[in-house]
Amino acid sequence: MAKVKRARSTSPPDGGWGWMIVAGCFLVTICTRAVTRCISIFFVEFQTYFSQDYAQTAWIHSIVDCVTMLCGLGFALCYSPAIAMVGKYFSRRKALAYGISLSGSGIGIFILAPVVQLLIEQFSWRGALLILGGFVLNLCVCGALMRPITLKEDQTTPEQNHVCRTQTQDFKQASPCSTWTKEWVQTCLCGSLQQEYSFLLMSDFVVLAISVLFMAYGCSPLFVYFVPYALSVGVTHQQAAFLMSILGVIDIIGNITFGWLTDRRCLKNYQYVCYLFAIGLDGLCYLCLPMLQSLPLLVPFACTFGYFDGAYVTLIPVVTAEIVGTTSLSSALGVVYFLHAVPYLVSPPIAGWLVDTTGSYSAAFLLCGFSMIFSSLLLGFARVVKKMKRTQLRFLAKESDPKLQLWTNGSVAYSVARELDQRDGESVALAMLGSSPT
Known part of the structure; x- marks a missing residue:
């Protein structure tokens, strides 16, 4: 088979084939995240067909999201690499590129929500899942658009890599079964892994990782229980699907406009603050949700939550790149999305258990809201402490x-x-x- 030719060492082009990478990532998010979030529409069908409570039925959505973020299986092989590729091709317009790429989730929800409801009515939930499976096969087309690129910063230690490969080959030629060969290979591998994942020891990344755990716990249950909650307050099935469509289309606007705004010169240095601001506002929306019990009140909620959901999702790769740099961005994003796995697995069943126990959605939504607010406050507190330390160091230096x-x-x-x-x-x-x- 012909080998894929890797682009020469260069700086991020901020255009060119990069827009095809954006298009590929856009389609990937439609086929992965949008399809996953539309499982909320199947929730009532699953619950009725299998005669199970909320907690048991929620495991279906939880396992899908968890496996996507935890393993190298299924959607995970498409989602994380596609996002990392966008970061490789863009620097100056990175937030805008991510905004367009990740808006596929919102557009997918906007289109798929009413379509899935129609498919369920026409072909039952089994036929609807079969048709969605055929649609997801378009991921093969997305993969064909991904063209590797090597940046200048990726070539920091080419001499070390060349020496390591050369000496390893010499050892193998001298003695293929020698223990020296095995020890040298292990040394090279440990060195490369240590260099690749050195960001795990950075205090800023540790704080980000902890905040991601609380943020992921809060964001997942809404896409499982929003439709059931709307139905419980008297909204029809078509109106509930319409609410999901609104959530999706406003998510698109949040992806693109927030990415464009944070790329402006006045906000370029405050992308971190914008990220925690968006998470905090989504948490506040959660706290208000139990009081909204009619369609006219749920529409503004869908607009507000959808906008800021798209906003912080756009900034996750940007904030990660700000902390670890573009060289380790792919590995760091893999860790960040990996950290989504456990909250995605446990939060919908816990929320379902609270609904089954209390007979109301209030406790589940309040817990999610406080979780997201805590995530935002943790990031803000860490940034304030870091600035105070920098100021103290400057002051001591001038005094001494x-x-x-x-x-x-x-x-x-x-x-x-x-x-x-x-x-x-x-x-x-x-x-x-x-x-x-x-």
């Missing part, structure tokens, strides 16, 4: 030595005053040696 200038790059700080003093000492020593008699 007026000549000292402190330069900061993330969490790394270094001084140029010491180098200047060393150069002054060397110049004085050379002058003394030059003036001394030979």
Whole structure:
């Protein structure tokens, strides 16, 4: 088979074939995330057909979402790599590119929600799932659009990789079964893995990871229970599907407009703040949901929640790239989406258990809302603490030595005053040696 030719080492093109990558990622999100979220429409059908309670029926959606984020199976092989590819091709317009790419989820929900309801009415839930399966086969087309690219920052240690490969081949030629060969290969692998996943030791990434756990717990149950909740307050099946369509189309607007806004010069340095702001507002929407018990009240909720859901989903890769850089973005996104798995698995059944126990959706929605608000507050608190430490370091540096200038790059700080003093000492020593008699 012909090998795929990798593009030459370059900077992100911010266009060109990158727009085809965006188109491919757009279709991937339609075929994965949109289809998964439309399972909410199947919820009542499953519950009626199998005669199960909310907690038992919720496991269907939970397992789908969990396996997508946890393993290398099914949708996971398409979703995470497609998102990482967008980050490779875009730098200056990264938020906009992600906004367009991830808007596929909203567009998919907007189109598929009424279509799925119609398919269920015409062909039953079995026929509807069969047709959706055929639609998902378009992922093969999306994969054909992905063209690898090698950036300059990916070539940081080419000499080390070349030496490692060369010496490994020499060891194999000398003694194929030698224990030295095995030890050297293990050393090379450990070194590459350590370099690839070094971001796991960064305090900023640890805080982001913890916040993702709470955010993922809160965001999943709505897409399982929104339609059942609407039906419980007297909304018809078609109107419930219409609410999901509204949620989807406003999600699109949130993806694109929030991505475009945060790419502007005035907000470019505040993308992190915009991310936690969107998560917090979605949490507040959750807290208001138990009081909304009619279609005219649920429509504004769908608009508000959908917009900020699309907003923070767009900024997840951007915030991750800001913390770890583009070189480790693919691995970091894999870890971030991996962390979605456990909350996605347990949150819908827990919410279903609360509904079965209390006979109301209020406790389930309130728990999700507080979880998302805590996620936002945790990120905000971590950013405030980091800024306070930076300010304290600058203040101490100025107080200790007026000549000292402190330069900061993330969490790394270094001084140029010491180098200047060393150069002054060397110049004085050379002058003394030059003036001394030979």
